[in-house]
Amino acid sequence: MGITDYLATGTLAMLLGLDRVAFLQCMVSRPLVAAPLTGWLLGVPLTGLEVGMLLELLWLGRLPVGTVIPPDDTQVAIGATALALTLERLLGLQGMPAVILCVLVAIPLGQVGLYADGRARRANGQLALQAEAAAAAGHSRRIEWLHLCGSGHFALAGLGTCAVIVAIGTLILYPLAPLLVGAVRETGLSLQYSFTLIGAAVLLGTLNVRRGLYLFGLAFVATLLVLWLR
Amino acid sequence: MKPAQIPWLVLLRGCGRSCLHQSSWNFERMQNLGLLYQLLPGLRHLYGGAPPPAVLQRYTGYFNTHPFLAPWIAGTALRLEERQLAGEPLPVDAMAFRQMVMAPYAAIGDALFWGALRPLAAVVGLFLAMQGFLWAPLALLTLFNLPHLLCRGAGWLLGYVQELRSVETLQRLRLPDVAIWLKEGTVILLGVLCGILAVRGCEHQAIEALWGLVLLPVVLLFAWLARRGVTSFALVIITTVSLLGLALVMR
Numbered sequence: 085m086g087i088t089d090y091l092a093t094g095t096l097a098m099l100l101g102l103d104r105v106a107f108l109q110c111m112v113s114r115p116l117v118a119a120p121l122t123g124w125l126l127g128v129p130l131t132g133l134e135v136g137m138l139l140e141l142l143w144l145g146r147l148p149v150g151t152v153i154p155p156d157d158t159q160v161a162i163g164a165t166a167l168a169l170t171l172e173r174l175l176g177l178q179g180m181p182a183v184i185l186c187v188l189v190a191i192p193l194g195q196v197g198l199y200a201d202g203r204a205r206r207a208n209g210q211l212a213l214q215a216e217a218a219a220a221a222g223h224s225r226r227i228e229w230l231h232l233c234g235s236g237h238f239a240l241a242g243l244g245t246c247a248v249i250v251a252i253g254t255l256i257l258y259p260l261a262p263l264l265v266g267a268v269r270e271t272g273l274s275l276q277y278s279f280t281l282i283g284a285a286v287l288l289g290t291l292n293v294r295r296g297l298y299l300f301g302l303a304f305v306a307t308l309l310v311l312w313l314r
Numbered sequence: 315m316k317p318a319q320i321p322w323l324v325l326l327r328g329c330g331r332s333c334l335h336q337s338s339w340n341f342e343r344m345q346n347l348g349l350l351y352q353l354l355p356g357l358r359h360l361y362g363g364a365p366p367p368a369v370l371q372r373y374t375g376y377f378n379t380h381p382f383l384a385p386w387i388a389g390t391a392l393r394l395e396e397r398q399l400a401g402e403p404l405p406v407d408a409m410a411f412r413q414m415v416m417a418p419y420a421a422i423g424d425a426l427f428w429g430a431l432r433p434l435a436a437v438v439g440l441f442l443a444m445q446g447f448l449w450a451p452l453a454l455l456t457l458f459n460l461p462h463l464l465c466r467g468a469g470w471l472l473g474y475v476q477e478l479r480s481v482e483t484l485q486r487l488r489l490p491d492v493a494i495w496l497k498e499g500t501v502i503l504l505g506v507l508c509g510i511l512a513v514r515g516c517e518h519q520a521i522e523a524l525w526g527l528v529l530l531p532v533v534l535l536f537a538w539l540a541r542r543g544v545t546s547f548a549l550v551i552i553t554t555v556s557l558l559g560l561a562l563v564m565r
Contacts, residue, residue, distance in 0.1 A: 106336055107333060109382075112455065116440060116450065117439075136451070140439070145540070150378070155546075191547060212338065215346075220371060221367065222364060222367040224365055228351060228354060234347070264558075267558050268561075270564070273515050277511045280440070281508060284533060285539075285540060287500075288537040291433065293494070293501050296501045299501045303509065304506075305509070307505065308527060
């Protein structure tokens with residue numbers, strides 16, 4: 085990856101990071117959107133779509149409610165796509181096994197996002213205190229400015245998380261990817277599908293729908309039978 | 315009651331600002347500045363450019379609700395501020411209204427948007443992506459954002475125009491029921507998605523598709539584990555290590 089690619093990835097990490105909490109929340113930060121967008125920007129849209137499909141359901145059940153900070157799947161998606169391109173350029177590794185390796189490395193590194201997001205929110209606490217003083221003085225413009233500064237904290241948190249995933253991920257994958265990619269290839273579709281199945285299971289476990297397990301089981305069996313009889 | 319006096323352009327500015335409602339989200343007071351940020355264009359209009367400190371300070375305390383339903387509260391709060399300034403007797407002032415509705419609105423919004431619509435849009439997007447549609451991300455965005463943006467925009471304006479009656483409007487929409495229907499739809503779609511994956515896996519292994527039924531108890535076991543607090547991260551690690559180990563042993 086060249087410097088332009090890194091800059092593009094960083095900019096996207098900040099912009100899409102804002103969508104998670106600070107700005108609009110129109111779901112461009114979902115992995116199924118963020119990863120293809122990164123891939124498109126870096127010239128590998130299909131790789132991005134593959135990353136997005138693997139990650140989309142994994143943390144969907146974690147709701148951003150109250151003080152809960154969900155895992156940063158946006159930066160994991162962006163970082164994994166950038167890592168996939170790095171593997172392709174540095175080692176000539178491509179295809180689904182390489183993508184899966186990148187995702188597997190990006191997932192644990194993405195835990196940094198929890199720390200970064202927490203730091204951003206604590207920094208915003210300071211802004212709220214300053215805003216109280218500004219309100220007491222009747223400075224409404226300053227309150228607006230302080231409020232907008234909070235977005236900067238979230239953008240930096242996104243950028244930092246993505247930088248950690250790409251930098252440390254590259255250091256891990258450069259020596260290990262050639263050794264592991266064969267084993268991943270031998271798992272066939274099982275490892276690839278396991279991400280979606282785990283995500284579906286976790287979502288099923290957290291959706292809290294009465295008769296949810298029956299509905300799921302019925303739809304599963306009906307689909308299987310229809311496809312079997314086809 | 316005096317007719318509303320705030321120009322539509324000012325209201326639209328407040329409505330547009332709702333996109334930045336959570337910019338300064340913090341652990342102590344959560345979305346306090348976000349609400350004030352939405353109200354400021356209207357408050358400036360009411361107070362001739364400079365809202366007094368007492369008014370500003372009313373909004374620096376704790377505030378937390380669902381970001382998409384916050385515009386409903388902001389619109390109503392602004393209208394109540396306007397009436398309070400005009401010296402009209404109010405059944406409830408803006409502060410009390412804010413305190414009364416933020417928790418119920420949060421519960422409604424969280425269940426509908428985070429708990430139901432977001433998973434449904436994501437599963438539909440994923441379903442289309444797995445069928446090879448490259449525009450699947452656009453389907454996700456469209457499905458989620460049509461109701462989302464409608465709720466934000468209409469909420470601000472209805473909140474201002476209907477004032478306290480906007481609570482009844484929201485009640486009439488029966489959003490908790492809608493959330494349950496959407497969740498049930500998501501669960502069915504998840505079942506279909508997993509069924510398709512099971513058949514594809516069997517075809518890849520060149521075995522009878524009915525063997526895919528083996529996957530059902532596995533998914534249900536994972537769902538049970540998730541309900542017991544096992545994280546996605548842990549499940550991914552366990553599954554990956556198992557599958558890679560199996561592949562190495564079978565080599």
